[in-house]
Amino acid sequence: xxxxxxxxxxxxxxxxxxxxxxxxxxxxxxxxxxxxxxxxxxxxxxxxxxxxxxxxxxxxxxxxxxxxxxxxxxxxxxxxxxxxxxxxxxxxxxxxxxxxxxxxxxxxxxxxxxxxxxxxxxxxxxxxxxxxxxxxxxxxxxxxxxxxxxxxxxxxxxxxxxxxxxxxxxxxxxxxxxxxxxxxxxxxxxxxxxxxxxxxxxxxxxxxxxxxxxxxxxxxxxxxxxxxxxxxxxxxxxxxxxxxxxxxxxxxxxxxxxxxxxx
Ligand SMILES: NC(=O)c1ccc[n+]([C@@H]2O[C@H](COP(=O)([O-])OP(=O)(O)OC[C@H]3O[C@@H](n4cnc5c(N)ncnc54)[C@H](OP(=O)(O)O)[C@@H]3O)[C@@H](O)[C@H]2O)c1
Numbered sequence: 455x456x457x458x459x460x461x462x463x464x465x466x467x468x469x470x471x472x473x474x475x476x477x478x479x480x481x482x483x484x485x486x487x488x489x490x491x492x493x494x495x496x497x498x499x500x501x502x503x504x505x506x507x508x509x510x511x512x513x514x515x516x517x518x519x520x521x522x523x524x525x526x527x528x529x530x531x532x533x534x535x536x537x538x539x540x541x542x543x544x545x546x547x548x549x550x551x552x553x554x555x556x557x558x559x560x561x562x563x564x565x566x567x568x569x570x571x572x573x574x575x576x577x578x579x580x581x582x583x584x585x586x587x588x589x590x591x592x593x594x595x596x597x598x599x600x601x602x603x604x605x606x607x608x609x610x611x612x613x614x615x616x617x618x619x620x621x622x623x624x625x626x627x628x629x630x631x632x633x634x635x636x637x638x639x640x641x642x643x644x645x646x647x648x649x650x651x652x653x654x655x656x657x658x659x660x661x662x663x664x665x666x667x668x669x670x671x672x673x674x675x676x677x678x679x680x681x682x683x684x685x686x687x688x689x690x691x692x693x694x695x696x697x698x699x700x701x702x703x704x705x706x707x708x709x710x711x712x713x714x715x716x717x
Contacts, residue, residue: 458696460485464542465533467491467520467577470498472646473596474546476683480691482509486542489514489533512537520547520573521565530580539584542694545574546596549648550610552655558610566610571618578625582634591634592694595622596686599642599709602717607656619705626703635702637693642709643671644681676711 463486466478470492478490482505490505492498495517502515516532518525533540550566574595585591597615598605604612619638626636643649653667660667672678686708692698693706707713 455697457484457691457694459542459694461487462541463487463489463533463537463539464544464694465489465491465529465540465577465581466544466546467518467529467573468546468548468596469544470494470501472648473641473644473683473686474544475501476687477544477546477596477690479505479508480684480687481542481544481694482511482513484691484695485509485511486694487512487514487537489516489529489537489540491516491518491520491529493517493519520577521568523572523576526573526576526580530577539588540581541585541588541590542592542594543577543581544594544596544690544694545577547573549598549608549652550614552607552611552652553609554607555609562610563614566614567617570611570614571621574618575621578636582629585634586629586632589633591629591632592698593622593625593634593636594690594693595619595636595638596690597638597640597705599640599707599713601638601640601705602707602713602715623703623705630702633699635693635698637701637703638705639686639689639693640705640707640709640713641686642681642707642712643675644683644686644708646683649680674712675709679710681708681710 464481468474469478469490518529600612622636653664656667657664
């Protein structure tokens, strides 16, 4: 299926590894020019090179910490200069630290808010004026299945990402008449370094091995396996397409059936 996004420009942040990288690769395969950002410059450059080898589009790599307003301003300026206006924004970030409510300080809460909420709010604000002018845009936030079914031991993630979903829903209504859609995708357990780190953390607290923790995760999923990053990337790419023009304000899970609720 031709998704009619060839030649457009996407900014995908937190994209040197895992879900963000898979989204960048999938969009690149549709002929979208890509800017990727993350903090570690070596991994980021390797990822940019990998995308270039798979495709013939333009790829820009900008080292940036998405929790820093200064870095985001520099990033937005670099994309504008090198690739032009952003048509597709994929908001992503590392996960906030796991732990119980009683373990979290004010600083932990504020860090999580900056990382997982303000990064998306700031970047959306930066790209919206040109999307409105050109009456076309796609904003897609990578959140978590925790926004539908809070995950044990991930209180920061559950709370802050739910705020992002509410912000996006409100924004979707405010920009719909400009041809701009705003949607959230919710990965369930998906095989990336983040999941391996969470499994190691749970293992250290429970006396189990990481393998046992992963096996328990798989058992909790009706499909009895973890997701693959490219499966979430396929959903993101479709939401970025012309065909998805009428889907906005939606929060869609990609979780192998993990979420048991109706909505
Ligand atoms: N995988 C899952 O099962 C799953 C499920 C639900 C939700 N999620 C959420 O989805 C997001 C992506 O997860 P993932 O599994 O792909 O994680 P990952 O494999 O650990 O990759 C995280 C990516 O984000 C970048 N990053 C982290 N902190 C950043 C920052 N402050 N500024 C810029 N880039 C940053 C990392 O690069 P640098 O470290 O070099 O910056 C890396 O490229 C996370 O928020 C995670 O909590 C994941």
